[in-house]
Amino acid sequence: MTEKRLPFSRAEFDRRLGLVRSAMANEGLDALFVTNPSNMAWLTGYDGWSFYVHQGVLLGHEGDPVWWGRRMDGFGAKRTVWMDDDHVSDYSDDYIQSDERHPMQTLATLMAERGFEAGRIGVEMENYYFTARAMEVLRTEMPKAAFHDATNLCNWQRTVKSTDELDFMRKAGAISTKMIEGIMERVEPGLPKNDLVAEIYRDALRGVDDAWGDYPAIVPLLPSGPDAAAAHLTWDGRPFAAGEATFFEISGCHRRYHAPLCRTVFLGTPPQDMLNAEAALVEGIEAGLDAARAGNRACDIANAMMAVLRKAGIERSGRMGYAVGLSYPPDWGEHTVSIRESDRTELKPGMTFHFMPALWMEDWGLEITETILIREGGHAECLCNYPRKLVVKP
Amino acid sequence: MTEKRLPFSRAEFDRRLGLVRSAMANEGLDALFVTNPSNMAWLTGYDGWSFYVHQGVLLGHEGDPVWWGRRMDGFGAKRTVWMDDDHVSDYSDDYIQSDERHPMQTLATLMAERGFEAGRIGVEMENYYFTARAMEVLRTEMPKAAFHDATNLCNWQRTVKSTDELDFMRKAGAISTKMIEGIMERVEPGLPKNDLVAEIYRDALRGVDDAWGDYPAIVPLLPSGPDAAAAHLTWDGRPFAAGEATFFEISGCHRRYHAPLCRTVFLGTPPQDMLNAEAALVEGIEAGLDAARAGNRACDIANAMMAVLRKAGIERSGRMGYAVGLSYPPDWGEHTVSIRESDRTELKPGMTFHFMPALWMEDWGLEITETILIREGGHAECLCNYPRKLVVKP
Numbered sequence: 001m002t003e004k005r006l007p008f009s010r011a012e013f014d015r016r017l018g019l020v021r022s023a024m025a026n027e028g029l030d031a032l033f034v035t036n037p038s039n040m041a042w043l044t045g046y047d048g049w050s051f052y053v054h055q056g057v058l059l060g061h062e063g064d065p066v067w068w069g070r071r072m073d074g075f076g077a078k079r080t081v082w083m084d085d086d087h088v089s090d091y092s093d094d095y096i097q098s099d100e101r102h103p104m105q106t107l108a109t110l111m112a113e114r115g116f117e118a119g120r121i122g123v124e125m126e127n128y129y130f131t132a133r134a135m136e137v138l139r140t141e142m143p144k145a146a147f148h149d150a151t152n153l154c155n156w157q158r159t160v161k162s163t164d165e166l167d168f169m170r171k172a173g174a175i176s177t178k179m180i181e182g183i184m185e186r187v188e189p190g191l192p193k194n195d196l197v198a199e200i201y202r203d204a205l206r207g208v209d210d211a212w213g214d215y216p217a218i219v220p221l222l223p224s225g226p227d228a229a230a231a232h233l234t235w236d237g238r239p240f241a242a243g244e245a246t247f248f249e250i251s252g253c254h255r256r257y258h259a260p261l262c263r264t265v266f267l268g269t270p271p272q273d274m275l276n277a278e279a280a281l282v283e284g285i286e287a288g289l290d291a292a293r294a295g296n297r298a299c300d301i302a303n304a305m306m307a308v309l310r311k312a313g314i315e316r317s318g319r320m321g322y323a324v325g326l327s328y329p330p331d332w333g334e335h336t337v338s339i340r341e342s343d344r345t346e347l348k349p350g351m352t353f354h355f356m357p358a359l360w361m362e363d364w365g366l367e368i369t370e371t372i373l374i375r376e377g378g379h380a381e382c383l384c385n386y387p388r389k390l391v392v393k394p
Numbered sequence: 395m396t397e398k399r400l401p402f403s404r405a406e407f408d409r410r411l412g413l414v415r416s417a418m419a420n421e422g423l424d425a426l427f428v429t430n431p432s433n434m435a436w437l438t439g440y441d442g443w444s445f446y447v448h449q450g451v452l453l454g455h456e457g458d459p460v461w462w463g464r465r466m467d468g469f470g471a472k473r474t475v476w477m478d479d480d481h482v483s484d485y486s487d488d489y490i491q492s493d494e495r496h497p498m499q500t501l502a503t504l505m506a507e508r509g510f511e512a513g514r515i516g517v518e519m520e521n522y523y524f525t526a527r528a529m530e531v532l533r534t535e536m537p538k539a540a541f542h543d544a545t546n547l548c549n550w551q552r553t554v555k556s557t558d559e560l561d562f563m564r565k566a567g568a569i570s571t572k573m574i575e576g577i578m579e580r581v582e583p584g585l586p587k588n589d590l591v592a593e594i595y596r597d598a599l600r601g602v603d604d605a606w607g608d609y610p611a612i613v614p615l616l617p618s619g620p621d622a623a624a625a626h627l628t629w630d631g632r633p634f635a636a637g638e639a640t641f642f643e644i645s646g647c648h649r650r651y652h653a654p655l656c657r658t659v660f661l662g663t664p665p666q667d668m669l670n671a672e673a674a675l676v677e678g679i680e681a682g683l684d685a686a687r688a689g690n691r692a693c694d695i696a697n698a699m700m701a702v703l704r705k706a707g708i709e710r711s712g713r714m715g716y717a718v719g720l721s722y723p724p725d726w727g728e729h730t731v732s733i734r735e736s737d738r739t740e741l742k743p744g745m746t747f748h749f750m751p752a753l754w755m756e757d758w759g760l761e762i763t764e765t766i767l768i769r770e771g772g773h774a775e776c777l778c779n780y781p782r783k784l785v786v787k788p
Contacts, residue, residue: 005630049613050626052522052724072754076624093712097729125527128446133519133543135526149527194606198599205592212588212631219443219609230470232444236399236649237606255630318487329723331446335491360466 005080006045007255008164013082016043019157021061024150030119031111032059032150035130037328039154040067041256044081048073051129051328053096054103060114068107070096104134108141117142122150128330155336159323160350165257166373169325169352171211173259173371173383175252179203180263180386183250188393189242189267193222193235204252214253217332221249228365231358243268245390247358247367251332258324258332260354261384262367265391274366277359278390280312281368285388288320288339288355292372292380298343298353305357306341320357324371349376352383366390399474400439401649402558407476410437413551415455418544424513425505426453426544429524431722433548434461435650438475442467445523445722447490448497454508462501464490498528502535511536516544522724549730553717554744559651560767563719563746565605567653567765567777569646573597574657574780577644582787583636583661587616587629598646608647611726615643622759625752637662639784641752641761645726652718652726654748655778656761659785668760671753672784674706675762679782682714682733682749686766686774692737692747699751700735714751718765743770746777760784 008016020043024032035056040046043057044067055069067077067088074090081088091106111117123138124130126149139147161169182203186196200220207213223231225244240246244267251260266274284305291304302320309316321339324332332354337345339353356369368388372380402410414437418426429450434440437451438461449463458477461468468484475482485500505511517532518524520543533541555563576597580590594614601607617625619638634640638661645654660668678699685698696714703710715733718726726748731739733747750763762782766774 047628048624048626049615049628049724052612072624073626076627079621079624079627096713097732123526125530126525128522128525130526131520131522132517132524132526132529133545135529136519151527192606194599194601194608198596198607201595201599202592205588205595207588207631210631212586212629213592214588214630215613215628218446221443227473230442230466230473232442232467233470233473234441234443234609236608237601237604319490322491330443333491338491 006082008045008162010082012162012164016157017059017065020059020154023153023157024061024122027122027148027150027153028120029122029148029150030060031114031116032122032153033107034059034154035124036127036154037129038326042158042326043154044083046077046080047256048076048080050076054134056107058110058114060116066110066114068110102133102137104137105141108138111142111145116145118144120146120148122148122153124151125149126151152335155334158325158334159336160348161325161352165325166350168255168257169259169383171208171254172252172257174208175204175211175213175254176250176259176261176384177386178208179250179252180248180261183248184263184265184391187240187246187265187267190239192237192239194237197222197235200250207254211254214256216251216253216258217327217329218251222246223365226363228360229362231360231365240267245270245274245364245366247365249367256326256328258327259371259383260324260332260369261371261386262356262358262369263386263391264366264368265393267393269394270390270392274364274390276312277314277366278368280309280314281357281359281366282388284308284357285355285368285370288357289370289372290379292347292355292374293378294347294349294374294376296347298337298339298345298347299341301339301355302341314359316359321353321355323352324354325352347374349374400476402439402556404476406556406558410551411453411459414453414548417547417551418455418516421516421542421544421547422514423516423542423544424454425508425510426516426547427501428453428548429518430521430548431523432720436552436720437548438477440471440474441650442470442474444470448528450501452504452508454510460504460508462504496527496531498531499535502532505536505539510539512538514540514542516542516547518545519543520545546729549728552719552728553730554742555719555746559719560744562649562651563653564777565602565648566646566651568602569598569605569607569648570644570653570655570778571780572602573644573646574642574655577642578657578659578785581634581640581659581661584633586631586633588631591616591629594644601648605648608650610645610647610652611721611723612645616640617759620757623754623756625754625759634661639664639668639758639760641759643761650720650722652721653765653777654718654726654763655765655780656750656752656763657780657785658760658762659787661787663788664784664786668758668784670706671708671760672762674703674708675751675753675760676782678702678751679749679762679764682751683764683766684773686741686749686768687772688741688743688768688770690741692731692733692739692741693735695733695749696735708753710753715747715749717746718748719746741768743768
């Protein structure tokens with residue numbers, strides 16, 4: 001058997017399968033086909049940059065799941081999953097970018113072999129890597145099956161983290177802290193943005209102590225001045241300018257676990273309205289952290305923050321955070337719980353969130369955020385450790 | 395109007411629209427909805443890390459196209475597209491990760507407003523960011539429309555590069571060269587892999603001279619020894635070992651254009667079969683480059699390479715290259731022309747390929763590759779510049 005590299009124990013593997021099967025039973029599913037790379041990794045251990053071709057994990061109610069994908073990635077699966085080699089099923093390269101055949105034809109055959117030909121099968125219809133074409137080919141090949149949208153069914157089982165997962169996230173948090181420290185040390189007028197991103201990546205990948213750095217699921221974002229309103233434009237070669245605020249949205253990553261952290265710098269003397277907003281934001285974060293207790297609800301965090309912002313006369317709408325943990329590009333959110341006024345999910349010990357009450361104004365943005373852990377007793381714990389303030393470099 | 399940052403001229407914008415409209419007419423399409431971020435960028439200039447939410451470009455036969463996406467990304471679009479602000483259409487954050495509404499409902503409204511309610515509309519059904527759910531919502535909302543799979547329709551118009559695009563790719567090639575030089579200088583037994591990746595990213599992002607570094611669409615891959623068979627597993631914190639080969643699959647990136655380059659190092663004394671394979675591979679690449687001439691076909695490159703490999707007794711199947719250029723994660727291939735024995739696409743001046751005749755054996759892998767440009771006269775030009783050999787560090 002191939003040498004294995006597994007991030008969790010066999011007992012934890014069984015626990016995860018049990019959670020997902022219970023959710024499948026609630027939905028009346030005979031089988032679940034998971035394509036979200038984060039769900040694949042959490043369920044089986046699989047970790048590879050291969051989500052640009054069709055792949056997935058097929059899970060019924062009996063026995064181990066089956067990893068399914070491209071032949072060359074099957075070799076990677078055999079090294080990284082809890083199942084034995086008989087539970088790795090592959091298709092040949094003839095199916096890659098072919099006009100004549102589609103990989104889902106081989107998945108349909110596999111599903112039939114496993115007895116799901118006329119089953120009720122959950123698929124993640126809103127996952128990035130499950131295309132409209134994939135769905136159509138499956139429907140054509142399996143006319144007797146009933147497909148059910150099971151987007152996020154598996155994601156929801158991931159919200160409460162195990163001790164090992166929290167260990168990975170604390171390490172990611174230590175890397176995030178180091179990244180922000182490096183940024184604040186180096187940023188200055190005249191420094192080309194790409195040169196700073198080079199150092200941010202270097203810090204992220206070198207990691208901290210025994211926590212080696214993995215690639216974050218989102219590239220560093222660092223818009224300045226009025227570009228804060230267009231927060232997802234990436235960097236170029238232009239330099240930082242004096243008299244502007246820049247916010248940094250980054251995350252360290254260890255074994256695919258993230259702990260995002262955002263801080264803002266002003267190069268020069270910040271305007272009074274930004275300082276006022278900073279004071280309200282910091283007070284609001286403290287209020288939010290205090291509301292982030294097991295037994296409370298996700299909306300309680302948002303409401304606590306909003307009360308402080310409203311008192312300070314700041315208008316804001318939209319989410320102010322989301323569940324976070326194991327992720328692959330293009331997003332590090334878990335797509336389950338949101339910290340917003342309409343989300344009544346109960347907070348449980350072991351849940352982790354990026355609490356991100358960013359303020360995006362017309363000509364500046366202010367981001368001061370924390371990745372937080374809901375605890376058994378008391379208020380939430382922050383997994384990163386950097387002063388909660390607007391950094392001013394005169 | 396917002397300050398613009400555009401990577402191509404208005405004339406080039408018009409030329410690209412013309413190419414796509416002509417292909418649309420050939421397919422009898424009234425409209426095309428493009429979701430592939432590379433196609434969005436090539437058609438309009440839009441460049442942002444926002445493809446994790448629904449977005450796209452809607453193009454009819456008259457007037458400018460419409461950028462459509464999330465409100466905060468609309469601000470980014472106004473800064474980066476050739477169209478005026480009236481041709482940027484957005485949806486509110488209520489549509490993000492909502493169980494009650496879907497962004498495609500707003501796209502359906504936009505399409506109806508533009509007169510496509512009962513039209514024949516091309517959609518990219520096999521694109522990563524066009525989910526099965528997106529297709530179903532569109533079908534439900536637009537029962538009179540006929541949807542047609544137009545995957546890669548736009549990609550095919552991108553195969554021949556403009557002078558500006560080639561300038562970006564040459565810059566990406568210079569960055570790739572620098573990255574491989576840095577790798578070969580630094581790699582040695584005992585060096586943790588993540589520490590080398592930290593330097594690779596630093597070189598990639600610092601760039602070369604006036605060519606600032608952008609993020610590559612794929613992370614560096616660097617499997618060692620038997621892991622070469624599982625080429626898409628990413629790095630961890632373990633060190634390089636003596637007596638093993640490692641291949642490096644990397645690309646520099648400038649303004650989203652790539653020029654991938656792979657080289658292999660052996661730490662110690664390579665076995666004779668690897669040296670034999672190296673000699674055949676290098677001779678095969680030269681034969682392939684000589685066949686890579688305007689007027690020849692893509693298969694001619696593959697056949698020339700295969701003839702040399704067969705003569706050396708090396709078995710190999712599968713693709714040995716693909717069209718390359720403008721790309722976003724998770725892949726830097728253009729998904730059009732393949733360098734393989736079955737692809738009879740005519741080679742034209744300005745086409746660019748990653749010519750990648752990798753050899754993946756049981757216990758080692760050998761990758762020596764080139765990004766090449768088909769020229770008006772003579773054989774192909776290589777866009778990177780590193781000795782074409784197995785690097786041996788004793």
